[in-house]
Amino acid sequence: MAAVRRCRDLLRSLRPILWKEGIFTKQPVPRRSLYMIAAASGCTLAIHWFYKQGQDIVPVVHARETEKNEPTKEKATHRELRFRQFASVEYQGNIYMTPQDFLESVTEESPRPRIGRIRLTAQDVESMLRQTPSRSRGSNKLFRNLHDKGIISYTEYLFLLCVLTKPRSGFRIAFNMFDTDGNQIVDKKEFLVLERVFSKQPDSEDGEGKKKEVLSKVIPAVETRIQDTSLMVHFFGKYGNDVLKYDDFHRFMENLQSEVIELEFLEFSKGMNTISEVDFAHILLRYTLLDRSEIEECIARVKDRIQQEKGITFQEFKKFCQFLNNLDDFSIAMKMYTYAQQPVSQDEFQRAVRVCTGFTLAKDVVNTVFQIFDSDGDGHLSSPEFIAIMKDRLHRGSRSHLMHTQGTWEAFRQCIRNEMKSN
Incomplete structure (x- = not known):
């Protein structure tokens, strides 16, 4: 019981930090539940379960939104939750991934430990964008070289995930989807169509307002306005006047796929x-x-x-x-x-x-x-x-069609069984 009490005290001590980051809602976990889980499967599993309560089961809601008469929040999608989980920087109330965050999100189960998100200033963002290389200097080490000196928006995160799963035969199709006027080049305005495609924002002003309202409640820190990012500067230059040709687009997609594959390989090859x-x-x-x-x-x-x-x-x-x-x-x-x-x-x-x-x-x-x-x-x-x-x-x-199984009682029971097998 002493170990269980220590586990309980540890969890309680972490609550203020986790609430501040918007990871948990201010819903206390029943003491009986915590005792039962800790006693049945050990302190480690209790922490894991408590963590999963905040990350996968409870919708991500900031503490400031839990006021009286607040309408019921819609549950965020798995990808929205994962973006929030790995995104380590914030700028003007919006959260962003760094290039390193993105690489971790596709190669690791959980992000590296950190205390809060870094709040960027306008000077920080400007400095990051200045350090972003042009397309001509792109390589299969682009994201690793940028490391934490860059910002990636939520919609760009979804776009990059799509890039990783595209066969080479699909590169041309993806490019043509952006090339709305069919002139074989993509400008910044055409590229920003992905803001609506991936966010599924309606064309009408009322519909768009409702969509932004939902985003601000479910994932309040996801951008609701366009901000220049490392990816946009890389594609279209500092002033946004450059255009993207198919060869440039193909090279970027191939480089990104190679970079992630190499990162996974190096993790196990040990040199x-x-x-x-x-x-x-x-x-x-x-x-x-x-x-x-x-x-x-x-x-x-x-x-x-x-x-x-x-x-x-x-x-x-x-x-x-x-x-x-x-x-x-x-x-x-x-x-x-x-x-x-x-x-x-x-x-x-x-x-x-x-x-x-x-x-x-x-x-x-x-x-x-x-x-x-x-x-x-x-x-x-x-x-x-x-x-x-x-x-x-x-x-x-x-x-996404498999995510409905996460957070269910059956999934929790399976977690218990696996933990008991390993002991």
Whole structure:
């Protein structure tokens, strides 16, 4: 009980900080609930549950909005919550990600510890925008080089997430969507259409006002007016007079995909030229909605069946990630086997990859994939299961139609079971 009391006191001491950041509403967690959770599964799980209450279950509402007669707040989406969770800076009442925040949001489960958000001044923002390189100086290290010297808006965050999941064949389609007048260039005004596309703001003034009102209540710090950002300066220059051609757009999308892929690879390679097959399995499964026990079973199969480690290079890993961006086309090819009720071998898998992408994957990569998903060891793959799990991986576990399962009692019970298994 002494440990439980210490856990309770720790949580209570954190409340003022978390309320100040708008992470929790001022709804006290019942003492009985805290005791039951802490006693059943340990102080660590109690903290995890308390944290999830604020981040995933309770709508994000600032303390100043919990006044009497305040109308019921609409629950923020998973992506809005994740943006708030990782965004580390604030300017003129709006919250923004830094380039480093964005990279962390797509490679980490949770942000690094910090005390509050940094409030930027006009001079800070101006200095950041001056340091933003032009398109001609863009590279696959753009976000890492900028680090915390830049700002990214919520709508740009959604745009960048879309970029990460686009196959190369989709780059032209994405560009043409921005090129509203069809002159093969995109200017700043056309690019800002994404403010309405991603925010789904109605065209009418009344509708737009209602949308802004909802945004200000659910995610009050998300921008409701246009502010120059690092991305806009990178694309259109300091004065916004430059234009974006398809080659520029293609290069940016390819560089961003390469940067995130390289970041994930380097996390496991530790400076070496390859990652192990087990590391590859960890990367593939860590963004999926498989529970801990299922992931452990998959990892165990890889360890048992691949006795001699060959290693997977960055180029081989990058090719697999590019293949995942073509998952929709691959699923169409796989349906032929599903309809015929035919199992999929490694050769047939490779043939489908080549048809969809124009290239084949390294044999060791395909073999590792099969060991992960071939539970009965018959040398064949269940393509529907593979595609469903890899779609979670591609979208890093944040597919919106699956988010309704988060925060449910069943999810909490599963968390309890997993925690008890590990003790």
